[in-house]
Amino acid sequence: MEETHEVELTVNGVRRTARAPARRLLSDLLRHDLGLTGTHVGCEHGVCGCCTVLLDGEPVRSCLMLAVTAAGHEVTTVEGLAAPDGTPSPVQRAFQECHGLQCGYCTPGFLCTVTALLRDNPRPTDRDVVEGISGNLCRCTGYQNIIRSVHRAAELQAEQQAPRQAGEAG
Numbered sequence: 665m666e667e668t669h670e671v672e673l674t675v676n677g678v679r680r681t682a683r684a685p686a687r688r689l690l691s692d693l694l695r696h697d698l699g700l701t702g703t704h705v706g707c708e709h710g711v712c713g714c715c716t717v718l719l720d721g722e723p724v725r726s727c728l729m730l731a732v733t734a735a736g737h738e739v740t741t742v743e744g745l746a747a748p749d750g751t752p753s754p755v756q757r758a759f760q761e762c763h764g765l766q767c768g769y770c771t772p773g774f775l776c777t778v779t780a781l782l783r784d785n786p787r788p789t790d791r792d793v794v795e796g797i798s799g800n801l802c803r804c805t806g807y808q809n810i811i812r813s814v815h816r817a818a819e820l821q822a823e824q825q826a827p828r829q830a831g832e833a834g
């Protein structure tokens with residue numbers, strides 16, 4: 665029988681533990697062991713970006729990472745992007761509003777990538793957006809509505825942060 669290892673990590677703010685063989689991919693651990701099937705798997709060799717999650721806040725391809733190497737780290741999947749009360753994040757709202765998806769297969773990866781992109785660059789130019797999402801492939805939308813969604817998400821994020829900042833100043 666294959667040897668397994670205990671993998672303890674924080675996923676969407678919750679401490680999770682699973683036993684997995686050393687060769688288990690992080691994408692498989694999330695989907696099969698932890699039941700978080702929002703993370704999609706497309707190419708399984710680092711090309712399509714479908715499987716993108718945030719590892720300590722940075723986008724990573726979970727199909728290229730062994731689950732054991734994520735031990736002790738914080739992982740955010742698409743299931744963790746909404747607020748605790750279920751309110752969609754600005755990025756999620758914008759993709760819905762601007763029709764930034766069709767079949768939706770690529771969408772969890774885009775949402776994670778764009779969340780990190782806007783955290784680091786809250787007012788991206790078109791070029792910044794195109795570069796920022798260049799590691800995520802979509803075969804349905806032609807990208808125009810995705811680019812529009814990212815700009816709209818930047819607006820929604822700024823609106824959401826404005827009252828908070830005014831409150832802090834006052």
Ligand code: FES
Nearest residue numbers: 706707708713727
């Ligand atoms: S499934 Fe990971 S990059 Fe395609």
Ligand code: FES
Nearest residue numbers: 766767802803804
């Ligand atoms: S919406 Fe279908 S692959 Fe992107």
